[in-house]
Amino acid sequence: MKTLPVISSAAVVLFLLQVSVEGKSVCYDELGCFTTDPPFYDLPYRPLTYLPEDPSEIDTTFTLYTNSNPTTGHVISAYDKTTVESSPFDPSGPTIVIAHGYLEYGDTTWMHHTKLEFLKKKDCNVVLTNWRKGAVAGYTVSTANTQVVGAEIALLLTKMQEWASLKLADVHLIGFSLGAHIAGYAGERLNKVGRITGLDPAEPYFKDTHPIVRLDTRDATFVDIIHTDAESLASFGFGMREPIGHVDFFPNGGHIQPGCDQDVVDRVDFDDGLYEGGKYFVACNHFRATEFFNISINFDPELLKGVPCADEDTFNAGDCLECGWRYGCNYMGYHSTLNKPSSGVELVTYFLDTRPDYPYHANQYRVQLVLGDDRRAEDQPAWLYLTLEGDKDISVELQLNEELDKVKHSSTYTFMIVTKDVGDLTKAYFRWVHDPSLLKPGEWDLLKDPKLYIDQIIVDGVDDVNQYYFCGKNNEVIAEETAVFDAASSC
Numbered sequence: 327m328k329t330l331p332v333i334s335s336a337a338v339v340l341f342l343l344q345v346s347v348e349g350k351s352v353c354y355d356e357l358g359c360f361t362t363d364p365p366f367y368d369l370p371y372r373p374l375t376y377l378p379e380d381p382s383e384i385d386t387t388f389t390l391y392t393n394s395n396p397t398t399g400h401v402i403s404a405y406d407k408t409t410v411e412s413s414p415f416d417p418s419g420p421t422i423v424i425a426h427g428y429l430e431y432g433d434t435t436w437m438h439h440t441k442l443e444f445l446k447k448k449d450c451n452v453v454l455t456n457w458r459k460g461a462v463a464g465y466t467v468s469t470a471n472t473q474v475v476g477a478e479i480a481l482l483l484t485k486m487q488e489w490a491s492l493k494l495a496d497v498h499l500i501g502f503s504l505g506a507h508i509a510g511y512a513g514e515r516l517n518k519v520g521r522i523t524g525l526d527p528a529e530p531y532f533k534d535t536h537p538i539v540r541l542d543t544r545d546a547t548f549v550d551i552i553h554t555d556a557e558s559l560a561s562f563g564f565g566m567r568e569p570i571g572h573v574d575f576f577p578n579g580g581h582i583q584p585g586c587d588q589d590v591v592d593r594v595d596f597d598d599g600l601y602e603g604g605k606y607f608v609a610c611n612h613f614r615a616t617e618f619f620n621i622s623i624n625f626d627p628e629l630l631k632g633v634p635c636a637d638e639d640t641f642n643a644g645d646c647l648e649c650g651w652r653y654g655c656n657y658m659g660y661h662s663t664l665n666k667p668s669s670g671v672e673l674v675t676y677f678l679d680t681r682p683d684y685p686y687h688a689n690q691y692r693v694q695l696v697l698g699d700d701r702r703a704e705d706q707p708a709w710l711y712l713t714l715e716g717d718k719d720i721s722v723e724l725q726l727n728e729e730l731d732k733v734k735h736s737s738t739y740t741f742m743i744v745t746k747d748v749g750d751l752t753k754a755y756f757r758w759v760h761d762p763s764l765l766k767p768g769e770w771d772l773l774k775d776p777k778l779y780i781d782q783i784i785v786d787g788v789d790d791v792n793q794y795y796f797c798g799k800n801n802e803v804i805a806e807e808t809a810v811f812d813a814a815s816s817c
Contacts, residue, residue, distance in 0.1 A: 350362055350363060351363070351377070352377045352378070354380065354381055354474065354477075356404075356481055357381065357474060357477040357478065357481060358477060360377055360378050360470070360473050360474070361377075362375040362376070362377055365535060365536035365538060365539050366539060368535055368536070368539070371531065371532075371533050371534055371535055372531050372535065372539075374466060375466065375470065376466050376467045376469075376470045377470055378460075378467075378470040378471045378472075378473050378474040379460060379463070379467065379470070379471055379474070381474055381478065383459060383460070384457055384459055384460030384471050384474055384475065385457075385458075385459045385460070386455065386456065386457045386460070386474075386475050386478045387401060387403075387432065387455075387456045388401065388402050388403065388423075388453050388454070388455055388456075388479075388482055389401055389402075389432065389453065389454045389456070390402050390413050390414070390415060390451060390452070390453050391441050391445065391451075391452045391453075391454070392414045392415070392416060392419075392445070392449070392450070392451055392452070393445050393449055393450075394414045395414055396441075396442065396445050399454065400412075400413045400414060402415070402453070402482070402486075403482070404478065404481045404482040404484075404485045407485070407489050410485065410486055410489045410490050411489060411490070413490075415451050415486070415490050415492075416449065416451060417490055417491040417492055417493065417496075418449075419448070419449045419450045419451060419496070420448070420450045420451070420496045420497070420498060420520075421450065421451040421452075421453065421483075421486075421492060421496055421497050421498070422440075422441075422444055422450060422451065422452045422453065422497075422498045422499075422500060423453045423455060423479055423483070423497065423498070423499050423500070423509075423512075424437050424440055424441070424452065424453070424454055424455060424500045424501070424505075425455040425457070425475065425479070425499070425500070425501040425502070425505030425506075425508040425509055426455070426456075426457070426461065426502060426503075426505050427461070427501075427502045427503025427504045427505045427506075427528065428461055428465060428468050428503055428504045428528065429461060429462055430458070430461055430502075430503075431456060431458035431461070432454050432455060432456020432457070432458060433454075433456070436502070436613065436616040436617070436620065437454050438454075439616075439620045440452075440500065440616070440619065440620050440623075441454060443620050443623040443624055444623060446623075446624055447623050447624055447660075453482075455475065455479060455505075455508070457471065457475045457508075460474070460475060461504070465530065465531075466531065468504060469504065469528075469530075469531045469532075472504050472505075472507050472508045472511060473511050475508045475511075476507075476508045476509070476510065476511025476512040476514070476515070477511065477512070477515060479499070479508065479509075479511075479512035480511075480512045480513075480515035480516050483497060483512070483516060483519075484516070494516055494517070494518060494519050494520070495518075495519075495520045495547070496520060497516075497519040497520055497521075498519070498520060498521045498522075498523065499512055499513060499519055499521070499522045499523070499546065500522075500523045500525065500619070501522070501523075501524060501525065501527075501541075502525040502526065502613075502615065502616055503525070503526060503527065503528045503564065503565075503612065504528045505525075506522075506524035506525060506526070506527035506528065506541050506551075507527060507528065507532060507539075507540050507541050509522045509523075509524065509541060509545070510522065510524075510540060510541030510542065510545045512545075513541075513545030513546045514538070514544070514545050518545075518546055518547050519545075519546045519547070520546065520547050520548065521546055521547065521548045521549070521550070521663070522541065522545055522546040522548075522549045522550075523549075523550050523551075523552075523619065523659075524541050524549065524550070524551040524552070524570070524571060525552055525615040525616050525619055526552060526553060526554045526555050526564070526565035526566070526612050526613075526614075526615035526616075527540070527541055527551065527565065527566045527570065528564060528565070528566065529556070529563070529564065529565055529566040529567065530564070532566060533566065533567075533568070534568065540570065541570055541571075542570055543570070543571060543572050543672045543673075548572055548663060548666055549570070549571040549572050549573075550571050550572065550573045550574075550575070550662040550663075551569070551570060551571035551573070551574040551575065552575050552577070552615040552618055552619060552658060552659065553565055553566065553567065553574060553575065553576050553577075553580035553581075553615070554577060554578075554580060554581070554583055554611050554612065554613075554614040554615040554618070555580075555581060555583075555609070555611035555612040555614075555615075556576075556579075556580040556581045557581045557582070557611070563581060563611070564609060564612045565580070565581075565611075565612055565615070567580065567581075569673040569674075569675050570673075571672070571673070572666065572667050572671070572672045572673075572674065573656055573662055573665075573666075573667065573674045573675075573676060574673065574674070574675050574676070575632050575656075575658040575659075575662070575675075575676045575677075575678070576632075576638065576675060576676065576677050576678075577614075577618060577630075577632075577658065577677075577678050577679070577680050578678075578679055578680060579638040579641075579642075579677070580638070581611065582611060583610065583611045583614040583680070583682075584680060584681060584682035585610075585681075585682025585683060586610035586611050586614065586682075617684075617686070618630065618658060618659055618680075618686065619659045619660065621659070621684070621685050621686065622657070622658060622659025622660040622661060623659070623660040625685060625687075627657035627661035627664060628657070628789070629685065629687035630657055630658040630659055630661075630678065630680075630686075630687065631649075631655050631656070631657055631658075631678060631788060631789070632655060632656055632657070632658050632676030632677055632678040633646050633647065633648070633649060633655050633676060633677060633678065633788055634646065634652060634653040634654065634655070634656070634674060634675065634676055635675060635676070635677045636675065637675070638677060641677040641742070642742050643740060643742075644692035644693075644694075644740040644741070644742055646677065647692050647786065647787070647788060649788070653665070653667065653671075653674050655676070655788070656674075656676050658676070658678065678690065678788075679742065679744040680744070681744060681746065687747075688744035688745065688746070689744065689745050689746065689747050689748070689787060689788075689789050689790065690742065690743075690744050690787055690788045690789065691714070691742070691743050691744070691745065691785050691786065691787040691788075691790070692740060692741070692742055692785070692786055692787065693712060693726060693740070693741045693742075693743055693783065693784070693785050694738055694739070694740050694783070694784040694785075695710065695726070695738065695739045695740075695741070695780070695783055696738045696780075696781040696782045696783070696784070696798075697733065697734070697735045697736060697737055697738070697739075697778065697779060697780065697781060698735060698736070698779035698780060698781040698798065698799075698800035698801075699735060699736040699779075699781075699800070700735070700779040700800050700802070702777075702779075703735035703736075703777075703778075703779045704735075704776070704777075705732045705733060705734045705735060706732065706733050706758075706760060706776050706777075706778060706805075707730060707731070707732050707733075707760065707761050707762050708727075708730075708732075708733045708758045708759065708760060708761065708778065708805075709725065709727065709730060709758060709759040709761055710725070710726040710727050710733070710739075710741075710756075710758050711723050711724065711725055711726065711756070711757045711758065711759070712724050712726055712743070712754060712755065712756055712757075712783070713754070713755035713757075714745055714748055714751055714753075714754055714755075714785070715748065715751070715752055715753040715754070715755070716748030716749035716750055716751050716752055717748075717749040717750050717752055718747060718748050718749030719746065719747070719748045719749065720748060721745040721746060721748055722745075723755075723757070724743045724745065726739075726741040726743065727739075727741065730761055733758075733778065735778075735779060747789075750790070750792065751785060751790075751792075751794045751813050752812070752813050753796075753810060753811065753812055753813065754783055754785065754794075754796040754810075754811045754813070755808050755809070755810055755811075756780065756783065756803060756808065756809045756811065757803075757806070757807070757808045757809070758778055758803065758805060758806075759805060759806060760776040760805035760806075775804045775805065776804070776805045777802045777803065777804055777805070778802070778803050778805075779798075779800050779801065779802050779803075780798030780800070780801055780803055780809065780811075781798050781799065781800055781817075782795060782796060782797050782798055782799075782817045783795075783796040783798065783811060784796075794813045794814075795813070795814045795815065795816050795817045796811035796812070796813060796814070797811065797814055797817035798811060799817070
């Protein structure tokens with residue numbers, strides 16, 4: 327269960343609704359007009375709406391970085407041609423425009439990490455968008471301000487087409503949280519940018535709204551989404567649950583990220599300052615999308631491979647393991663372009679599990695535990711554990727079942743687990759703990775050692791094309807003892 331420490335009090339503003347509507351429409355010169363009419367007013371998801379603030383109040387700025395100026399940015403403006411003409415912008419390379427989210431600013435740590443990873447990857451133009459003054463208003467006002475910021479990005483790119491030969495097909499817009507919808511508004515005005523990446527797009531005031539209100543597949547030739555904080559609003563989940571891109575990735579189900587349950591001392595990186603470190607603690611699941619994307623730029627695509635699956639429950643049941651099914655596997659983050667859906671296909675959902683520590687890659691396995699049918703077998707309330715050993719390393723002991731239940735013999739149980747890379751599997755170590763209820767005397771084994779009878783354990787995975795059999799042949803395993811099984815090609 328998430329807790330909300332004192333440091334997160336500012337984030338509570340996100341859920342406070344303003345109590346008035348400030349008119350129906352407003353126009354801002356070259357940016358055009360904005361309205362609070364439907365679908366921007368939408369019960370129950372947008373019950374109270376504001377018009378965006380004046381651009382002078384939002385005070386959006388754009389700073390360009392290239393490999394010739396990777397640390398000292400060059401400010402460019404749609405209202406001053408000389409700022410673009412005198413800049414190191416190179417139209418022969420791709421242009422990446424990055425937008426931050428609520429209560430953030432243009433010098434936030436994750437954006438600079440993204441910039442540096444792109445510049446390490448290739449010669450390109452990276453533009454950091456700073457709309458800090460518009461992002462620190464009440465959440466409803468900041469939500470409205472995203473429309474203006476999106477329009478300002480679109481205006482800048484339009485001017486750069488004229489002034490600097492920018493090609494829209496080479497443009498990649500990246501937005502985090504509210505910034506994802508900023509990218510959508512920008513893309514909607516341009517025909518068409520090559521790609522938009524939404525990093526855990528914000529859900530409040532965008533959930534189940536009309537596509538014109540939020541990021542959607544019409545906003546770019548290719549739209550990819552990473553969902554990491556799709557808990558309910560009641561649990562302070564900030565991210566969107568519904569698929570909205572051509573491809574949508576749901577690491578760890580898209581909500582609770584391993585490693586985000588650390589306490590404040592372990593989680594906060596004070597080297598980045600109290601504010602930066604504190605926000606990563608408060609919204610760790612939300613910000614994990616930015617970390618996944620940054621890692622993906624210069625890492626092996628296979629390290630963040632997702633399998634196509636209808637939903638989290640189906641994935642966790644081990645029913646989505648094969649890359650050959652319908653759409654094939656895809657790679658979360660930068661390399662998701664390696665498997666774009668065919669024309670007209672969208673909302674393809676991919677699932678994968680990760681580990682809690684950088685660089686987060688996990689080997690994902692399906693474990694099938696087949697219990698024997700020995701006549702002495704009795705059903706047992708049991709916690710089940712497995713350790714995998716390979717030719718590279720050995721895993722930690724992994725708990726298989728998340729809930730205690732009676733394990734029934736002559737049955738097969740399926741679990742999904744993640745480990746570090748241990749190589750080709752050679753051994754499996756199985757252990758179980760007998761856990762009878764004090765209220766159920768029939769489960770007590772006072773006069774004999776409780777046993778489970780293991781017929782076989784079958785292990786196969788997303789990353790490992792082999793299937794491993796660990797043959798028990800109805801061997802009995804006494805509670806609290808560890809049984810060792812050697813890998814075989816079949817049983």
